[in-house]
Each structure stands twice: as C-alpha cells, then as structure tokens.
Amino acid sequence: MSPAELLGFLLLAGVAAYAQTLTGFAFGLITMGGIALTGLLSLPDAAVLVSALTFVNAIQMLLKGWRDVSWRDFRLVMATSVPMLFAGYAMLEWLADTRADILRLILGIIIVVSSLQLALRPEPLRQKSGPASFLFFGSIAGLMGGMFSTAGPPLVYHFYRQPMSLVMIRETLVTIFALNAVFRISLVGFSGNLPTGSAWTGLLAIPVVMAATHTARRWPPPVSPATMRRIVFVLLFLSGVSLGAPSIVNLLK
Template sequence: MSLQVHVFFLLCVALATVAQSLTGFAFGLILLGLVATLQVLPLTEVAVVISILTLGNALGTLGGPKPQLDRAVLMPVLISSLLGVSLGIWGLGALEGGQIVWLRLLLGGLIVVASLMLVVQSKPQAQLSGQPSFWLAGGLCGLLNGMFSSGGPPIVYHLYRQPLGYEVIRNTLITVFAANAAARLGLVMAQGQLTLSTLWLSAEALPLVLLLSWLVRRYPPKLSLRTVRWLVFVLMALAGVSLIWDSLPGVLAARAV
C-alpha cells in the first residue's frame, strides 16, 4: 500500500474511534463506510481489523479507574448478545439470498424509524424498563451482529431511552460490542482467516485507537446528553440508510425476475 492509503486509513480509524468513544457505538459503521467510499482497502480485511480495534477501543476507554457500569443492565444484555451472535451466524446460513436481501431492507427501514423516534422523544423514560426488555434488546443486537455485522441500533435505541447516566450507557455499549468483537474474532481465528496483512494493519492502527480513546476518557468534551442523543440519531440514521442502499440492487433484481 502507498503512504497515501495508510494516511487515509488512519484518518478513518481516528474518526471512528472518537465517535465510538463518545457514543459507545458506530466504530465499525464509520470505518467500513469510509473505507468503502474511499476504496482504499478490501472490506473483508477491514472487517477483521474492526474486531481487533474494537477491543483496543474498549481497553482505552474502560481501562484505568473502575468504569461506571450497572450490572443489572449489563449482564442480561451481554449474555443475550453473545447467544444472539451464534444464532445470527446460523440464521445467515439457513436463509436464502433473496430472503436476506428483503430482511436487510426491512432492518434498514426500522433503524431509520427508530433513530427518528429517539430524537422525537427528547427525554428518557421516567423509569427503567423491565429485565426482559434488556434480554430482548441484547439478543437482537447479537442476532443482527451475527447476520449483518450491524447489531448496534436495537441496543443503542433501548439504552438511550433509559433513565441512565451517559457514562453508564456508553460503557455498557462499549463492553457489549467488545465482547461481540472477541466472539467474531475467535471464529475468524478458528477458521484460519486471520492473515498477516490484517495483523499488520491492526498493529499500525492500534496505538492510535488506544491514544484517542484515552484522550477522550481523560479529557471528555462537555456534551449534554441531548447533544449525544442527536449524534446517536445521525449515526443510527446513517446505518439504516446504508443497509437500505446496499439491499436495493438485490431487491430490484429479485422483482425483475
């Protein structure tokens, strides 16, 4: 790769890291989106790099003093999301190509609607939702991660509607996505798909991820929860539109048959 490609890649990593450190999600969404737009690297390779760097972001953001977490919220989401990843991988193999395309289109539409509801309802709920809702949101998160690597919206939408502190929400999301990334990375390693070039890319970007994550944790920008919710809305909307856009060619081809 040329020096210019390396610089572009690191700039994409920097933007994704800052967004993830502020909101708790969107690292993969931003990095994959930018790399796909700039066409600087193979997306299959970047997808594995994202899993490694997500773990680095979690270490940089949650390392040091004990992070603020609510175990009653974290544990059901964490356990159900890991179970959902396995189910999602199985479901991806069980569904036919045409069914997957329509499912992606539906998912994209639901994510856009959910993002709009998040900003329309400008204030969090008065009371914390019941435990079953956290199990359901976590399970959907893992299921969509296993099928489409787009599991953020269900759990992001659910948590940002709860009467929880901003740091608790962000730290919960980062922990869950790091665990999901570790599960995906273990699967890649078991299948022998971890290449030397992937490791080099990860090693190149990891110091930047750790540094920026630490800086955001050490010198957090003074953002109100309302501002963060608007940032989450933009990222969720981008995720939904991206899924719709990617699925449209397949849907149009299916209708033409």
C-alpha cells in the same frame, strides 16, 4: 492494503473514534460504512478489525470504570447476545460471497436506521425496564454484532432510556462491547476466516483510535452536543443511502 488504502483506513478509524467519543456510539457504523463505500477491505475482514479496535478501546476505558458496571443488566444482555452473535456471523458468511448486494443493502439499512436513532433522542423511562426487554435488545445487538461488528445502536437506544447514571450506562455498554468483540474474534479464528496478508496492517489504527479518543475528551469541538449529533446523523444517513441505493438498483435488475 496499499499505502494509500492504509492511510484511508487510518483516517476513517480516527474520525470514527472521535465521533464515538463525542456521541456515545458510531465507531463500527462509520468504519464499516466507509469501508463498504470505498472498498478498502472486504466486509468480513473489516468486521474483524473493527472488533479488535473496539476491544482495545474498551479495555482502555474499563481499567478505571469496571466498578460502575451494572452486572445484572450485563448478564441479561449477554445471555441472548452471544447466541445471536453466532447467528449473525453465519448470515454474514452466507451472504458475503454470492449475495454481496444484499449484504450491502442490509448494512445500508442498519446505518440509516441508526442515524435516525441518533437524531431522535429517546424519552427516558420513569421505571427500569424488565428483564425481557434487556434479553430482546441483547438478541438484536448480537445479530448486528455478528454480521458487521456494529452491536451498539440497539443497546445504546435501550440503555439510555433507563433511569441509570450516565457513568453506569457507559461502562456497562463498554463491557458488553468488549466481551462481544472477544467472542466474535474467537469465532472468526475457530472458523479459519481470519484476515490474511496486508489486511492486518489495519491494526496500525490502534494508536490512531487511542489518540482520537484522547483528543475528543481533552479538546472537544466548539459545538454543542446536539450539533455534533446532527453532523454525525447527516454523515451516517448519506453513507447509508449511498450504500443501499446502488444495491437496490442491482437487485432489481
């Protein structure tokens, strides 16, 4: 990356980390959507960097919060998430070189659907869902994580409907994201497709992400959580449409 591109990536990662701290998710969606729109990096390289930044952020949070993890739900999700992560990564490799428009369209659809999920809060359940539901949502998250390192939306939707404490939900999700990031980075490494050259300068975003997370916690903006969710919804929705619409036009041609 050139100095200008690196600065753009650092700003994008900082905004994404700030939004995720306030809303519960959106780091991967904002980062991947911004990169796809601006062309700062290839989507496969960007997904590796997002996985690395996700892992760093998760470890920072779990140093104190690991005791609140719901290990039963964690095991259920990981049982299907890991195999589908491999499937998602294989799909990314298949589409990355010769079907770039399809890849951008899929990412655009994911971002739009996730933005709608953010705008419409799910109704809480009276009783906890059965094991099959955790396996199902884990499989969807694994597929999305393998393709774009954006496993959050389906799991956030499912977990926040459960009659569980917010602390337990947050720490369980963070643990899932951390382990998924490890598997994804390992998979990319074993396949010999790690980023090369200047793409690794994107890791300079680590202190930016940590600083943005701390800032959002210490000095949240003077707006209500509902207003912040609407702002993020608009940003995600517009980026998803901007990403998917040109791909549809190119595919129709």
